[in-house]
Amino acid sequence: MNKALSFLVPVLFLLSFGYALVKKVKLFDTFAEGVKGAIPLVTSVFPYIVTVTMLSKLLDVSGLGEQIARWLTPVFSFTGIPQEIAPLLLVKPLSGSGAIAVLSDILGKYGVDSYVARCACVAYGSSETIFYIGAVYFAGLKRKKLTLALWIAVLSYLLSTVLCCLLCKFM
Amino acid sequence: MNLLFAFVFLVCTVLLLGANPENFLSTLLDAASKSGTLCISLLSTYSVWLGLMKVWEKSGVTQAVSRLLKPFASKLFKTDDSKTLDAVCMNMSVNLLGISGAATPYGILAAKLLDKAPHAEYSSSMLFVLNATSIQLIPTSIIGIRVALGSANPTDIVLPTLITTVFSTMLAVLLTRIFIPPHTEAQTFTFFKQRGQVCNE
Numbered sequence: 112m113n114k115a116l117s118f119l120v121p122v123l124f125l126l127s128f129g130y131a132l133v134k135k136v137k138l139f140d141t142f143a144e145g146v147k148g149a150i151p152l153v154t155s156v157f158p159y160i161v162t163v164t165m166l167s168k169l170l171d172v173s174g175l176g177e178q179i180a181r182w183l184t185p186v187f188s189f190t191g192i193p194q195e196i197a198p199l200l201l202v203k204p205l206s207g208s209g210a211i212a213v214l215s216d217i218l219g220k221y222g223v224d225s226y227v228a229r230c231a232c233v234a235y236g237s238s239e240t241i242f243y244i245g246a247v248y249f250a251g252l253k254r255k256k257l258t259l260a261l262w263i264a265v266l267s268y269l270l271s272t273v274l275c276c277l278l279c280k281f282m
Numbered sequence: 283m284n285l286l287f288a289f290v291f292l293v294c295t296v297l298l299l300g301a302n303p304e305n306f307l308s309t310l311l312d313a314a315s316k317s318g319t320l321c322i323s324l325l326s327t328y329s330v331w332l333g334l335m336k337v338w339e340k341s342g343v344t345q346a347v348s349r350l351l352k353p354f355a356s357k358l359f360k361t362d363d364s365k366t367l368d369a370v371c372m373n374m375s376v377n378l379l380g381i382s383g384a385a386t387p388y389g390i391l392a393a394k395l396l397d398k399a400p401h402a403e404y405s406s407s408m409l410f411v412l413n414a415t416s417i418q419l420i421p422t423s424i425i426g427i428r429v430a431l432g433s434a435n436p437t438d439i440v441l442p443t444l445i446t447t448v449f450s451t452m453l454a455v456l457l458t459r460i461f462i463p464p465h466t467e468a469q470t471f472t473f474f475k476q477r478g479q480v481c482n483e
Contacts, residue, residue: 119437127334131341138337145336149328157321164313164320166291172309173297175290205286215320215427223433232428232439236421237446241414248386248393249410260407263457264414271415271450278442 156208163209167198167216192276195220195227196234200272203234204241204265211235226279233275238268320427327426347375358455359396359405360464366395370409377416389413404464411454417447 131138170176180197187194199217203210214235221227241264249257298306338344348371355370356362373388389409396405421443428436 119440124334127337127341127343130343131337134341136337136340141336141340142333145333146329148332148336149325152328152332153321153325156324157317160320161314161317162287164317165310166287166294168309168313169291169294169298172305173294173301175294175297211324211423211427212317212320214424215316215431218427218431223428223431224435229439229442232421232424233442233446236418236424236439236443237450239414239416244389244413245410248389248413249406257407257410259462260410260414260458263407263454263461264411266457267411267415267450267454270453271446274449275442275446278445282438282442 156211159206159208160212163202163206164212164216167202167213170198190273190276192272193227193230196231199231199234203238204243204268206243207240210240230276230279233279234272237271237275241265241268323426323430324423326430327423330426331422344372344375347378348372351375359399359408360401361396361399361405363395363399366392366399369395373409374412377413378419385413385416401464404458404462407458407462408455411458412451415447415450415454417451418443 128138131141167176170179176198180194183197184194187197192200196217199210199213202213214231217231218228241261245257245261295306298309335344348368351371351374352367355367355374359367359370361367369388369392373385373392376385376388392409393406396402396409399405421440424439424443425436428439
């Protein structure tokens with residue numbers, strides 16, 4: 112399975128570039144133009160990543176993070192979610208770049224290929240910044256009755272996290 | 283977010299003052315330098331995928347995906363206004379292809395247009411739920427981070443991620459259909475009213 116997936120990316124590029132050639136797309140120019148977009152994207156997330164990383168390091172060093180994790184232990188042991196990924200689960204609905212900072216912290220601490228790290232990766236990849244999206248997309252709307260939709264999104268987020276930690280045990 | 287940040291930051295600082303104040307500045311600096319390294323690895327990932335996405339856009343793949351999604355979107359959002367559907371489909375296809383930052387402009391446009399759609403509450407909720415639980419085919423940033431940190435098998439999280447994200451989206455769509463149903467008297471009325479306006483124009 113994993114062997115097949117490592118073929119996926121090169122084959123994807125091969126097919127895409129081949130098709131683009133047929134469509135007479137100027138590959139070099141187009142690709143470079145796309146790459147240009149990467150710098151503004153990174154500069155726009157950089158300040159938030161730094162700020163959240165500082166906060167999460169402070170949480171670590173001061174011992175407050177450990178305290179919070181201890182309070183939440185019963186909840187996590189009940190659902191089968193490893194409590195090491197608690198900070199990620201709390202940050203992700205609020206801020207994507209903040210969650211990246213927390214994620215890379217977890218990966219560094221427990222090893223990229225550990226069970227905890229893989230749970231964290233799947234939890235990060237399968238969820239979205241619920242509250243951020245709610246604020247950005249629907250800020251200027253007249254009929255905003257999204258309370259119920261918000262609850263639905265949060266519920267799905269929690270249930271899917273439980274599922275992801277279960278899946279990571281087998282896959 | 284601002285309140286939370288201030289609160290946690292202050293509590294941590296006070297705790298550190300009690301324990302070992304000399305660690306304070308070094309912790310902040312260390313965090314900033316770690317973030318710098320992280321951003322460079324993100325820059326490399328985004329470069330590769332944004333380049334590919336531009337090629338998709340120019341060769342018409344993105345538009346083709348969004349055309350494929352159209353009949354499906356029309357059923358899901360209970361609207362057949364073509365401009366609205368375009369925005370919704372571009373939003374969904376960019377979400378499917380990966381980098382969610384690129385989906386935001388289409389999402390905002392779609393939200394504005396859906397606000398005027400026949401079943402505004404239902405379809406806005408649907409748009410929100412779809413974006414808030416978005417299906418991702420290739421979790422690009424995570425693979426990038428895993429490669430950068432020297433994972434033995436950076437792509438082994440792709441399958442569980444796919445299963446989980448499909449599950450959460452299906453669940454959310456189902457719940458939205460059940461709890462925020464599209465048909466109510468008042469909304470049908472505004473629907474016909476708007477239809478009338480469109481005809482008059």
